[in-house]
Amino acid sequence: MSNDVKNYQKYAAELIGTLVLVLFGCGSAVIAGDQIGFAGISFAFGFSVLIMVYAIGGISGCHINPAVTCGMVVAGRMQIREAIIYVIMQCIGAILGAAILYVIASGKAGYDIAVNGLGQNGYGASSPAGYAMTAAFIAEVVLTAIFIFVILGSTGARAAAGFAGLAIGISLVVIHLVGIPITGTSVNPARSLGPALLVGGEALAQLWLFWVAPLIGGALGAILWKVTSSETGDAS
Template identity: 55%
Template sequence: MSRIKKYTAEGLGTFALVLFGCGAASIAGVSTVGPAGLGLLGISLAFGLAVVAMAYTIGPISGCHINPAISVAMCVAGKLSVKDLAGYVIAQCLGAIVGAGILYLIATGGAGFEMGPWALGSNGWGEGYLGAYTMKSAFIAELVFTFLFLMVIFGTTAKNASPQMAGLAIGVSLALIHFVVIPITGTSVNPARSLGPAIFAGGIALQQLWLFIVAPLAGGILAALVRKIFIDD
């Protein structure tokens, strides 16, 4: 498979993840007009199902990382070259930005739409953000749950695993992570997913973006380093 096809697939997959997941959070998740809002369960499932759908769509092309934390962890584990790592991360970030841009264009057409401090499903923490958790809680949650997410990915894609079930298991694990982490940070575990909405929201969402880059990357690298203890890959 050519590198261009792989990078294009990663951009498309991350675009879809942001549009489905952040769209569910910012448009359907808190809707007070028409059908009832999705709530925590619906938003969690939206992110998880988006990963399942993309895993079976672009997985055969690029592996469906759609997340820089996954790509960096795969590089540390020796499963992705440094050259491909750069291409993957750039494509993922561009896909996320385009996805957030499309979401912005759609959202601004709604009656009474306002760009709040954490608009378009942006991640954050502190006073005024969901459960008002501290930065420490936010950092620990993002690091630990990204670590667990990558352990699931390494385990379900190991040589003795069932490849047909990997996409489903990974998507379900992401939904489970959202069940717990949404009240804390809105759930990132994915620097690209956080980047796109933050660019359009600006302000405090952009100021807090660093945590959603550093913590997931640290969690992914940690998983890559300790996976050999549990997983024969």
């Protein structure tokens, strides 16, 4: 990130980036899911992150995910005080993205948020393929850890310049291809928060898992990166 970027610009970028991720990613499931299937939804999420990496990566680092921000803190690349503001802005962006999606989806006759949802995550009866809570928790921890590991590696000092967005976006596509049948794929607490708040009910009751597991995964991914890399963090 450039040193001349103002704090408010970084925070605004995180809000906008997370809004775009939720609108495009969850929107692909709600609006076009029947046509594009799990594979199409996976690419929508991955490509949403990819384009935002190139759009705002130079401004905020394009975390757009509290688990990523958590990983950056653990890796020593970010201070906790700034991380808290990042997470707040990410959550606001996710809620706004879900609200915009709801307004758009409601424009179709027959849409019912209780039936069609907003691309929320879930386990048990709310899992797309009926996976139990334990399986969902393990999947979210492991998939998030892998995602953070890729992010830290592709943005490290030894990484090839200019290719981080591709590595991050493609990894998220693969993660969704595996994770959608299990939980709908979160690996991002803010992405789960926005739809769950509007849908309510079981989605809101199960939201805890999609905060706890990805945050654990984010920290774990950063620890694994620190173990395998000689790179020193810089939280300045």
